[in-house]
Every structure is written in C-alpha cells, then in structure tokens.
Amino acid sequence: MLQPVTPRVNDFVVKFANVNGSGSASANGLFARSILRMGVPVAARNIFPSNIQGLPTWYEVRITEAGYQGRRGGVDLMVAMNPQTWDRDLAEIEAGGYLFYDSTKPIPATRFRGDITVIGVPLTAMCNEAYELPRERQLFKNIIYVGALAALLGMDLQAIKGLIAEDFAGRQKLIDANFGALAKGYDYVTERMAPLPLQVRPADKVGDRIYVEGNEAAALGALYGGATVCAWYPITPSTSVAEAFMAHCATHRVDPETGKSRVAIIQGEDEIASIGIVVGAGWNGCRAFTCTSGPGVSLMTEFIGLSYFAEIPAVIFDVQRGGPSTGMPTRTQQADLISAAYASHGDTKHVMLLPADPHECFEMGALAFDLAERLQTTIFVMLDLDIGMNEWLVPPFKWDDTRKLDRGKVMTAEALEAGADFGRYKDVDGDGIPFRTYPGTHPSLGGYFTRGTSRNPYARYSEEGAVYVDNMERLLRKFETAKSLIPPPIARPARRRTSDGVIYFGSTSAAMAEALEHLEAEGRDVDALRVRGFPFAAEVDAFIAAHDRVFVVEQNRDGQFRTLLMNEGGHDPAKLVAVLHYDGTPITARFIAGRIAGLMALAQTQAAE
Amino acid sequence: MTYILKPRLHHPQLPTNSLGYTRRDYEGSVSTLCAGCGHDSISGAIIQACFELELPPHRVAKLSGIGCSSKTPDYFLGNSHGFNTVHGRMPSVLTGANLANRELIYLGVSGDGDSASIGLGQFAHAIRRGVNMLYIVENNGVYGLTKGQFSATSDKGSKSKRGVENHDSGIDMVSLALQMGATYVARSFSGDKAQLVPLIKAGLAHKGAAFIDCISPCVQFNNHNGSTKSFDYVREHNEAVNRLDVISHRDPIKVDYAPGQTVRVQQHDGSILSLHKLAELYNPNNRAQALGYLQARQARGQIVTGLLFVDPGAHDLHDSVGTVDTPLNQLTERELVPGQAALDRINAGFR
Numbered sequence: 018m019l020q021p022v023t024p025r026v027n028d029f030v031v032k033f034a035n036v037n038g039s040g041s042a043s044a045n046g047l048f049a050r051s052i053l054r055m056g057v058p059v060a061a062r063n064i065f066p067s068n069i070q071g072l073p074t075w076y077e078v079r080i081t082e083a084g085y086q087g088r089r090g091g092v093d094l095m096v097a098m099n100p101q102t103w104d105r106d107l108a109e110i111e112a113g114g115y116l117f118y119d120s121t122k123p124i125p126a127t128r129f130r131g132d133i134t135v136i137g138v139p140l141t142a143m144c145n146e147a148y149e150l151p152r153e154r155q156l157f158k159n160i161i162y163v164g165a166l167a168a169l170l171g172m173d174l175q176a177i178k179g180l181i182a183e184d185f186a187g188r189q190k191l192i193d194a195n196f197g198a199l200a201k202g203y204d205y206v207t208e209r210m211a212p213l214p215l216q217v218r219p220a221d222k223v224g225d226r227i228y229v230e231g232n233e234a235a236a237l238g239a240l241y242g243g244a245t246v247c248a249w250y251p252i253t254p255s256t257s258v259a260e261a262f263m264a265h266c267a268t269h270r271v272d273p274e275t276g277k278s279r280v281a282i283i284q285g286e287d288e289i290a291s292i293g294i295v296v297g298a299g300w301n302g303c304r305a306f307t308c309t310s311g312p313g314v315s316l317m318t319e320f321i322g323l324s325y326f327a328e329i330p331a332v333i334f335d336v337q338r339g340g341p342s343t344g345m346p347t348r349t350q351q352a353d354l355i356s357a358a359y360a361s362h363g364d365t366k367h368v369m370l371l372p373a374d375p376h377e378c379f380e381m382g383a384l385a386f387d388l389a390e391r392l393q394t395t396i397f398v399m400l401d402l403d404i405g406m407n408e409w410l411v412p413p414f415k416w417d418d419t420r421k422l423d424r425g426k427v428m429t430a431e432a433l434e435a436g437a438d439f440g441r442y443k444d445v446d447g448d449g450i451p452f453r454t455y456p457g458t459h460p461s462l463g464g465y466f467t468r469g470t471s472r473n474p475y476a477r478y479s480e481e482g483a484v485y486v487d488n489m490e491r492l493l494r495k496f497e498t499a500k501s502l503i504p505p506p507i508a509r510p511a512r513r514r515t516s517d518g519v520i521y522f523g524s525t526s527a528a529m530a531e532a533l534e535h536l537e538a539e540g541r542d543v544d545a546l547r548v549r550g551f552p553f554a555a556e557v558d559a560f561i562a563a564h565d566r567v568f569v570v571e572q573n574r575d576g577q578f579r580t581l582l583m584n585e586g587g588h589d590p591a592k593l594v595a596v597l598h599y600d601g602t603p604i605t606a607r608f609i610a611g612r613i614a615g616l617m618a619l620a621q622t623q624a625a626e
Numbered sequence: 627m628t629y630i631l632k633p634r635l636h637h638p639q640l641p642t643n644s645l646g647y648t649r650r651d652y653e654g655s656v657s658t659l660c661a662g663c664g665h666d667s668i669s670g671a672i673i674q675a676c677f678e679l680e681l682p683p684h685r686v687a688k689l690s691g692i693g694c695s696s697k698t699p700d701y702f703l704g705n706s707h708g709f710n711t712v713h714g715r716m717p718s719v720l721t722g723a724n725l726a727n728r729e730l731i732y733l734g735v736s737g738d739g740d741s742a743s744i745g746l747g748q749f750a751h752a753i754r755r756g757v758n759m760l761y762i763v764e765n766n767g768v769y770g771l772t773k774g775q776f777s778a779t780s781d782k783g784s785k786s787k788r789g790v791e792n793h794d795s796g797i798d799m800v801s802l803a804l805q806m807g808a809t810y811v812a813r814s815f816s817g818d819k820a821q822l823v824p825l826i827k828a829g830l831a832h833k834g835a836a837f838i839d840c841i842s843p844c845v846q847f848n849n850h851n852g853s854t855k856s857f858d859y860v861r862e863h864n865e866a867v868n869r870l871d872v873i874s875h876r877d878p879i880k881v882d883y884a885p886g887q888t889v890r891v892q893q894h895d896g897s898i899l900s901l902h903k904l905a906e907l908y909n910p911n912n913r914a915q916a917l918g919y920l921q922a923r924q925a926r927g928q929i930v931t932g933l934l935f936v937d938p939g940a941h942d943l944h945d946s947v948g949t950v951d952t953p954l955n956q957l958t959e960r961e962l963v964p965g966q967a968a969l970d971r972i973n974a975g976f977r
Contacts, residue, residue, distance in 0.1 A: 053977075227976035237972065243962040245954040246725050248718075265972075269964040277950040279961055281725040286751040290718040293711070293748070297722025300709060301687070301730075302955035305722060319712050413973040416966045422959055455955065456687045456707030456723070457730050464684060466700055468710040 024214035027057050027082035029093040031166075031215075034106045036099050038070030044159030045076040047180055048166060049408075053228055054176035056220045058084040058410050060527070062403070062603055067253060067346040073102045082222050086374065086409055087528025090607035094170075094215055096162060103128065115213060117166065119158075136210065138165050143201055157198040164202025171216045174203060227413050231404035232308075234375035235334050236261035237414065238382015238398075239306055240269060243422045244332070246305035247282045248294035250313065253346045254402040255336035258308035259284075288313035292320040292331065299330040300467060302455040304386045304422075306332035311340045311353045314360060321395050322361025323469045325492070328442070328451070330389035330396075330425070333357075334382070337401040339601045348601025349402035351523055352573040357397045358551055358581060364489065368499050369397040369551040373526035374404060376411035377549075381504070390425035392499055393453060401572070403524040403603040428452040433462040441465045442488060443474035449494030496552055503550030506557055509533065511542035518564035519596075519613065520557070522548045522578065525570050525604050532609035539610075541617055543568070551581065558586045561593070566620075568613055570596040572604055643680045652676045652683055654704035658697070664816030664842030665695055665764050669702045671819050672733070672762075675826035676703065679874070686731045687723055691716040691745060694771050695737030695764035695842070714745025717752030717761070721943070724757050727953040728944050731830060732759040739769050742778035742797045749799075753806040753835045758942035760829040760836045763799050764816070766844035767855035774847035785852030798924065800934060803837040804917050809940030810836035811916070813931045815860050816843065824870040825933060831872070833894035834940030841929065865923055867905040867932040873898040893938050901933060910936055 031048075035041035042063070049061045060079040066072040079089055094115040097106045110116060112132045118124070120137025129135055140161055144154040167174055178196060185191040236258050239247070249259040263282055270279040285291035291307045298305035309317065314335055324331045339345025340352045357369055368388060370381040378400060385396040428439055433454070439462065442451050451474075454463035465476040471488065473479045509530075511517075521529045526547055536543055546560045561567050561582065569579040576595040582588050596612050598604040640648040652673040657666050676686065686706045690696035692713035699708045711719045720734045734752075741749045741763050752761070767784070769775040774787055781796040803811050810832040814822040822840065829836035841860050843849050849856045854863075868889075874897050889910070891899040901910060909915055916935045923930045950957075 225973075225977075227973050229976040237969075241963055241969070243957075243959065245957060245962065246722060248722065269968060270962070272950050272961075275950065276948075278948045279950050279954070279957055281944075281947045281949055281954060283721070283725070283755075283947075285718070286747060289715060290721075290748055290751060293715045293718025294722035294725070296711075297689075297709075297719035297724075298726040298954075299722070300719070301723040301726035303722075303726035305726075320715070323712055413976075414969050416963070416969050418965050420959075420963075422963070454707075455727075457685050457727065460682060460684045461705050464705045464707050466708040466710065469712060470710070 024216065025093070026216045026218050027080055027220060029080055029215045030089055030091060031078045031080065031094045031096065032092040032109070033076040033096045034099045034102050035074050035076070036101070037065060037068060037072050037074040039159070040156040041074070041098065041159050042076070044163050045078070047177065048163050049078045050180055050228065051167075051172060051177040052078070052080055052217055053223055053410070054180065055173050055217060056223050057082055057217055058222055058226075060086045060088065060410070062088060062407050064602065065347050073099050080217060082220050084222060084410070085527065085531045085606070087531050088603050088605040090605035094213070096166070098162070115215065117162070117169070136169065138162070138202065138205055143205065147201065157194070160195055160198035161202035164199040165206045166202075167199070168203045168206035169210070169213045171212050171218065173219065174199070223410065225413055226410050228408045228410050229375045230257065230406060230408050231372070231375040231378040231400050232257040232336060232406060233261040234378035234414070235308070235382040235398060235400060235405070237265060238379045239332070239386070240265050241379070241416055242304065242383035242386035244304045244306050244386060245280050246295065246298035246303045247280070247307070248285050248291040248305070249307050250285045250288045250291045250309065252288070252310050252313050254338050254406045255308040255310050255313070255334060257406065258334050258336065288316040289320065292317040292333070295331045296320055296324055296329050299324070299389070300456070302427075304330070304332070304390065306334065306386070308334040308336065310336050310338050311356065312343065314353055314356055318360045321367065322363060322365055324395040325361065325365045325367065326363070326469055327467050328393040328453070329467075330393055332385045332389050332396050332398065334398045334400060336405040337399065345601045347402070349524065349603055350572050350599055350601065351399070351401055351525070352577065352599070353399065354573070354577040354581060357399065366496050366552070367395050367397055368392065368503065369399050370503065371399050371522040371549050371551070372404065373523060373547065374411050375409045376414070378404060379414045384504070387423040388499070388502055391423050391450070391502060392495060393425060393450065394495070399523065401524050426450055426452045428454050428458075428463060430459045430463070433459045439463050440474040441476040442472060442491070444491050444494065448498040449491045449496070450498060500552050500554050503552070503554070505554050506549055506560070507547045508556070508560070509545040509547070511544050512537065513542045515542035515544055516565040517542065517568070517617070518544045518546065518560055518566070519568040519570060520546050520548060520560070520578075520582070521570040525572060525609075528604050528606045528609055529570060531606035532613070535606060535610035536613060539614060541614060543613065553582070553585055557582070558588075561586065561588050565592065566594060567592055568594045568596050568616070570604070570609055572598050574599045643677055645680050645682060647677065647683065649673060649677045651705070652703055654699070654701045657701045659694060660846050662845040663694070664766065664844070665698050666701070667816040667819065668762065668764055668822070668840055668842055669698050671822045671826055673702050674819070674823045675830060678823070679827050679830060681731060681830070685729070686733055688733045688735065689716050689720045689723065690735045691737075691740035693737040693740045693769075695735060696740055698764070699735050714740050714743070715748055716740070717745065717748035717757075720759055721752055721755065721757050724759060724943065725947075725949070726955045728758070728949065729953050732757070733830070734759050734761040736761070736763050738763060738765045738767060738777040738779040738799070742799060746778070746797070750802065750806045753803055753808045753837065756807065756809065756835050756940065756942045756946065758833055758835070758944065760826070760832070760838065762826070762838045762840055764842040765799065765839055765855070766842050766848055767796075767853070768844050768848035770844045770847055781854040784854045787847050787850050789852070798920070799837070799839045801917060801920055803839070804913055804935055807835070808837045808935070809834035809937040811935040812837070812933045813839045813841070813929070815841045815864060815931060817857055817861065818864070818931070821866060821869065821931065824872045827872040828870060828893065828897070828899050828933065831893050831895050831897045832936070832940070834937070834942050860929060863927055863929045865905070865928040865930050867903070867908040867930060867934065868910065869902040869904060870933050871900040871902070873900055891936055891938050899933070899936065904932070910934060
C-alpha cells in the first residue's frame with residue numbers, strides 16, 4: 018500500500034547511483050545546471066571512489082528554492098543505475114519516495130520496497146535499438162534518463178538543450194545526437210506516464226550567483242593574489258586547484274607582446290620538493306603556493322617548520338580528505354586541523370584560514386598571499402573535499418581594482434643606503450615582524466645567511482639561551498599580530514537570550530545555517546559563531562565565556578577544533594560539547610539539528626531528575 | 627656556521643678586479659671546519675673563481691643543505707644572500723629561488739650525504755629540469771659531522787677509519803648527473819686548485835644544470851689506508867682527461883698547446899672554454915661516450931677528472947616554462963592581477 022506524498026515543488030532531493038567511468042558525471046551535471054537555468058537553486062554533491070572505472074559513484078542534487086547549500090539528508094527520488102548498490106540505494110529512499118530504474122531486465126518484486134513508487138524505463142533496450150557502438154550505448158543512456166527525468170519532474174527541455182548547445186558549441190553532430198537521446202527519454206515518459214508530484218517550476222531565485230567548485234575558486238584567489246610560482250604534486254582532492262590555476266594562467270598570465278608566461282607552474286617530484294620550491298621562491302621575493310591534502314601536509318612538515326623559524330612566506334591550500342594515513346581519499350573531513358596548526362617539530366604555530374564556501378575560497382585564497390608576506394610565514398587555506406570538489410551556488414567573485422598587493426616589510430636598497438639598521442630578525446615595530454631583504458638587493462648591505470638554526474636578531478648563528486628565548490617570544494608576538502589580520506568570526510545571535518552557543522567553521526557552515534532554522538522552529542535558542550581563522554580572535558574567547566554550554570560542530574572523530582579552542586584559549590573542556598560527523602559524507606542539516614536537539618533534551622531531562 | 631667575522635682591514639695594494647673588488651670582498655666568515663679540510667680548499671677555489679669572473683658578489687645566491695659541506699657557504703661571498711636549507715632539500719629550494727629571479731647566479735653546495743642519500747631524488751630532479759645553477763658536491767665519502775659513518779658514495783670494499791668494510795655499491799654522482807641530463811658535468815679534486823678554479827668558473831658561466839663532483843678528503847674520518855677518498859689515494863688514481871682554461875670575451879686568446887690538442891667551446895655568455903686534451907680520444911661533447919669512458923676507467927680503479935661533458939647550447943628551466951624575461955619577483959599588480967572586468971567574464975562562465 019503506497020503512502021500518499023505531499024506534492025513538492027522546488028524542494029526535494031534526487032540522487033543518482035552510477036558506475037564510475039560510464040560518463041554519468043556530465044549527464045548528472047547537466048541535470049543540475051538545467052535546474053539552475055530555470056532559476057531554481059541547487060546544492061549538488063559528488064560522492065565518488067578513488068578509482069577511474071567500474072566502482073560505485075553517486076551524485077546528489079538537492080533542489081532548493083530556499084537556496085540551502087548544505088546537504089539535507091535523505092533522498093526523495095533515487096535514480097538507481099548501478100546494480101551493485103541496488104539494495105543500499107533503495108534503503109536510502111524516504112518513505113513515500115520514488116525509484117527510477119532501468120526496466121530492461123525484469124527484477125523480482127521482492128527486490129523493491131512497498132512504501133515507494135517505482136518508475137521503470139527500459140533504458141538499455143532503447144539504447145540497443147538506437148545505437149550500434151557500445152560507447153554510444155553507454156553514454157546516451159545517461160542522456161536518455163535525463164530526458165525521462167525532465168518529463169517526470171516537469172523540467173524545461175529548452176534549458177537542457179541550451180546547455181547542451183553551449184557545451185558542444187561548434188560540434189553540431191554531437192549536439193544533434195544529444196538532442197535525439199534527450200527526446201527519446203522525454204517522449205517515452207510523456208507518452209506513457211504522468212508527471213511525478215515532485216516538480217521543478219521556473220523561479221527567479223538564482224540571481225547573479227555563480228555555480229563553482231572551491232578548488233577552482235581557490236585557484237582564482239591565487240591568480241588575483243598575485244601568485245607567480247606554483248609547485249604541486251597530484252593528490253586527491255587538491256589536484257584541480259593546480260589544474261584550474263594552469264588553465265586560468267593560460268588566459269590571464271601571458272605577456273601579450275611576447276607570449277611568455279608571467280607565472281611558473283612546476284609539478285614537483287613529490288610534496289617535499291613542491292613545498293621546497295615554494296619556500297625557495299618565497300625567500301627570493303615571489304608569491305608562491307602549493308596545494309595538497311593531509312598526506313602531503315605530513316610530508317611537508319619539515320619545510321613548514323623552516324618557513325616558521327626562518328620566516329619565509331608560503332601558502333598551502335590543504336583540501337582535506339578522510340584520514341588518517343591514506344584514509345578515505347575521495348571522502349570529506351575536517352581532520353587536518355591539528356596537523357596543520359602545529360605542523361613540524363619544536364614549538365610551532367601556523368595561521369589557518371577557514372573558508373565556508375567557494376566564494377570565501379576565492380577571497381581567502383587571495384588574502385593568504387598578503388598575509389604570508391605580511392607575517393613572513395606559512396598560511397594554510399583549509400578547504401575540504403566537500404567545498405573543493407563540489408560546485409556550490411555562491412555570490413559572484415568581486416575584486417577592488419584599487420587594491421594593492423601587501424608585500425609586507427621589505428627593506429630596499431635605498432633604505433639600506435640611507436643607513437637603516439637592518440637586522441633580519443629584529444623586532445623594530447613591536448609587532449614581532451622583522452624586515453627582510455630580497456637576495457641581490459645591495460652590493461654590500463642587507464645580505465644575510467638564512468638558516469633553520471637559532472640565531473640572533475642580526476641573523477648570526479647563536480645557541481645562547483637568552484637569544485633563543487627572545488626570538489621564540491618574538492615569534493609568539495607575531496602570532497598575536499596575526500589575530501588582527503585574519504577575517505573576524507561572524508556571529509548569528511538567537512532570537513532570545515540564551516546560555517547555549519554553537520561554534521562551527523568551514524564546509525559545515527551551510528548545513529549549520531539550516532540546522533539553526535530547524536532548532537529555532539523547535540523553540541531551541543542557540544547563539545552561533547562562525548570562526549574564519551586561526552589563531553582565534555578575541556571574539557571567540559568572549560563568545561565561549563558568555564555561554565554556559567558551547568556546541569562545537571566539526572567533521573572529524575577527535576574534536577580537533579575543540580582541542581584547539583581548549584589549547585589556545587584555556588577553555589573548560591566540560592563547557593565545550595563536541596558534535597562530530599566523520600563518516601566521510603558531507604555533514605547534513607538534519608544531523609546537526611538532531612544531535613544538538615538531542616543533547617539539549619538529554620540535559621533538560623537530567624536536570625529535571 | 628660561525629659568528630666570527632674577519633677583520634675588515636686589508637693591505638691597500640691588494641689587486642682589484644674591474645668592478646673594484648679585491649679577493650677579500652669575496653670571502654666570508656672564518657671557517658669552523660677542521661684544519662686541512664678539503665672543503666676549505668673548495669671555498670677558496672669558489673672565492674678565486676668569482677673574483678676572476680668579476681661577478682658582483684651580491685648577485686650570487688648560495689644555497690646548501692645540511693652537513694659539513696653545507697656549512698661552507700658561510701665562509702665565502704659574505705655579502706651574498708645564503709640559505710642553509712634542510713637536509714637533502716637544497717635542490718628544490720634552489721629551483722624555487724631560481725624561478726623567482728632568473729637574473730641571479732645560483733650556486734648550490736652540498737655533500738655526498740646530503741645529495742647521494744636523503745637528497746638523491748631532489749638532486750636528480752633538479753638536474754633533469756635543467757635548473758640554471760652550478761651544483762657542487764663536496765664529496766668525501768663519509769659522514770663527517772656525525773663522526774665517520776659510510777656515505778652512499780663510499781666505494782664498495784673501502785674501509786672506514788675503524789677498519790669496517792663497506793659492502794654497498796657506491797653511487798657515482800657524475801654518471802648520475804650525466805644520465806639525468808646535466809649539461810655541464812665535471813669532476814675535480816679539492817687538492818688540485820689549478821684544475822678546480824677554471825671548472826668552477828665555467829660552471830658558473832654555464833646556462834643550464836652544471837654539476838661538479840669535487841672529491842674532498844675528510845682529514846678526520848676518511849684519510850686513512852683503505853679509504854678511496856684519501857688525499858694519497860686520489861692523487862695516485864687521478865686520471866685527468868683535460869685541462870681547462872676559461873677565457874672571458876674580454877681576454878685575448880693565448881695558444882699554449884700544440885695544434886690538434888685543444889678544443890674550444892663557446893658558452894652562452896660568450897666565454898670560451900679552451901680544453902687541452904690530456905687523454906687521447908676523450909671528447910667532452912658526447913654524453914654516451916663520457917658515460918662509457920667513466921665506467922671503463924672506474925673498473926680499472928681510476929678516478930676520472932676534468933670537464934667530462936658540456937653542451938654549450940643548453941636550455942634551462944625558464945626556457946621550458948617559457949617565463950617572461952623580467953624576474954617574476956619584480957612583476958607588479960599591473961601584470962599579475964586581471965581586475966574586476968576580467969572577473970566579470972570569469973563569473974559569467976560559472977552561470
């Protein structure tokens with residue numbers, strides 16, 4: 018007996034279960050982008066294996082007129098194209114939901130669920146009839162199901178066709194073939210079935226927003242941040258940062274007169290060489306970066322310590338994935354926080370920027386280079402796979418054309434000539450930041466020997482205790498200065514006064530914003546604070562001090578962010594309640610709201626007893 | 627790594643080069659290495675070579691890794707920027723520095739521990755990228771700073787100071803550099819300054835990856851009977867294939883040798899390498915023959931020295947990347963930041 022479903026317009030979740038390497042990704046992307054073209058916001062997540070062909074892959078599209086960018090949780094329509102994952106895919110469908118499948122081969126009734134509606138289209142049979150080549154049969158199957166879904170969901174066929182025409186511009190044969198496949202699916206459904214109660218209706222809710230991956234946004238941040246050296250080593254999920262940087266530099270970093278390049282991009286032999294090249298270029302006055310993931314950060318730690326101690330600018334985009342060790346290379350986590358914040362032996366601390374979405378990946382990506390040169394140290398931009406490798410709908414990128422690159426404290430030949438007292442590690446302004454000279458500045462002044470060993474303010478080797486301690490204290494002052502330079506946290510107060518707070522950051526932010534609405538609707542008041550960088554600004558400590566209980570929401574097992582809060586701010590662990598999601602899938606609004614509501618209810622019950 | 631500075635006073639009649647610098651202007655701090663260390667002779671040869679080449683000292687960037695040899699950049703070119711990086715990773719740091727400013731001269735100084743063990747990978751990759759540099763390995767076949775362990779260039783069958791025999795094959799850095807595509811490859815001996823100084827001069831002037839394997843005996847831990855890197859052993863087995871004179875384009879060319887015995891090679895900067903053949907049949911323009919010659923002579927227990935290979939028309943990493951002539955570290959917002967108008971077009975591509 019089927020349960021009746023409330024008809025839903027522009028608010029449901031479609032999930033595609035595919036086999037990777039089958040060409041499904043572009044068809045699924047076409048589906049999502051067509052909905053955007055209809056003016057309806059989407060939030061899409063690619064869930065894929067560390068593999069090129071043959072393993073299960075999923076693509077989840079949340080159609081959300083309200084514009085929620087986080088995952089909701091649950092699936093309303095499953096497009097089950099992978100027999101390997103049939104059972105688990107069926108299990109994920111919400112009660113009263115829908116299953117779309119390839120009905121070419123009969124499937125016994127026992128393999129279905131009684132509480133869902135099943136839509137079968139004989140995709141394989143249709144392809145075998147229409148196409149000769151195996152590859153065509155496979156690729157067009159994907160476009161046929163997009164056509165069928167368009168009919169079922171009431172989508173605008175013209176929006177889909179427009180995108181196909183743009184994607185294959187100049188290749189009319191391909192355009193015609195795709196239009197043909199699209200029509201096959203569309204016509205099959207219109208002739209035989211009624212539209213589903215899940216409907217996409219044109220709206221005007223996308224505005225001027227852009228649909229972009231965080232990795233590409235970070236690469237554009239590096240372009241606008243004036244990076245001139247990029248050294249990198251391929252590692253999922255960060256590779257597309259370097260690839261996007263290459264692609265945009267091919268357009269924007271070519272000298273129009275000579276055709277020569279205003280950037281050097283080097284694929285290193287490993288992560289160690291990559292960060293070494295970055296440190297060498299930073300030492301010699303370039304803005305340089307690498308992009309990597311947790312295993313790469315582990316390899317880079319010795320150089321990160323050198324950058325900290327010898328005070329050399331460097332930028333690292335860390336696109337976090339599931340750890341430890343090789344972990345889950347194609348799944349998301351926020352699990353490199355401690356390894357980045359305290360990378361390398363000895364006493365070290367590093368600045369981290371925590372972008373919430375691709376828009377901030379661009380802004381913080383550019384800012385990182387100013388900070389690296391201002392603070393003369395390594396700056397981490399902490400993306401994760403969820404932000405980095407999924408397209409998010411975000412406000413368009415903006416740039417102030419009057420903005421200057423902040424090259425930090427650099428002593429020039431003129432200043433040296435005028436008799437400036439140059440001490441490479443001398444704190445002249447009380448902010449812990451010394452002046453540096455670029456190699457080759459002056460024939461007889463300003464030269465110094467850079468090293469990872471202890472030295473005095475004039476860069477001369479010293480293992481004297483007092484000299485060492487002075488230098489280490491200065492580095493702490495510099496870290497204190499960093500607090501005033503990183504983006505401040507953003508507060509979202511509850512409607513009513515409350516003693517409960519929640520702290521979150523990064524890719525959790527979209528789901529958190531939605532979870533706060535759920536909690537509010539349930540009458541639970543929680544003040545929220547989104548943290549955007551490390552070291553923590555004074556507002557973070559004040560927020561914790563102002564609340565009796567602070568939930569700390571993050572995507573790792575051990576509550577690494579909570580540890581940083583305790584370690585750096587000396588906060589009472591009992592007050593900081595961990596809300597942890599770390600199965601490798603992006604955190605959902607349902608999860609956060611459910612967990613926080615549960616914890617609040619439990620505490621109320623305990624208090625009543 | 628000393629903080630001892632040499633007194634600034636010097637004899638008023640010290641000879642100066644055309645830039646007005648004396649040899650003293652190319653010196654650094656007082657060495658803290660052991661008395662008689664081969665590395666100090668190499669530092670002296672570097673000072674001599676830079677003085678004779680009339681390089682502005684501050685236009686040289688000197689980089690090193692970790693170990694005795696890597697300490698030496700403090701002892702020459704005191705007005706140059708130096709970078710004592712991390713163990714085995716100097717090649718990558720030098721590569722990055724070179725990318726940032728193509729106008730400086732890059733001198734990498736390393737040892738056999740730094741370059742043949744932990745740094746073997748980075749050594750190979752910097753060479754194969756054709757980074758424009760002179761890379762000198764001060765090769766003593768032993769870990770000096772940690773007191774006498776075998777290094778990866780210790781020959782099989784050679785003995786440590788305590789009489790322990792080395793059972794592992796030695797890595798021949800010269801053959802490796804040739805295989806990796808170095809475009810200037812030489813071997814020399816710290817005890818033969820007459821041979822070494824011109825090799826350093828030509829290596830500094832070379833465009834592309836230049837490499838000198840300089841055998842440099844460790845007087846404390848590897849100068850005994852049974853060592854194949856002792857002063858006595860190297861002198862006895864040294865087989866120089868040629869003598870090099872470097873003639874700058876300003877100098878008149880003098881002919882000292884009989885016709886047919888001299889090969890002239892013009893380098894990218896216009897300087898001429900005049901090579902006097904000592905070994906019959908040795909041709910420094912043939913990579914494959916160089917490798918074969920090295921293998922054959924090595925099997926006979928000889929240590930081949932001299933300029934072993936040079937490709938005067940070599941390209942470097944900047945040529946491969948196609949970078950602009952202006953050093954990348956001198957580009958400004960105007961050349962680097964595309965601006966809002968370009969960003970509008972980029973945004974449009976994401977809709």
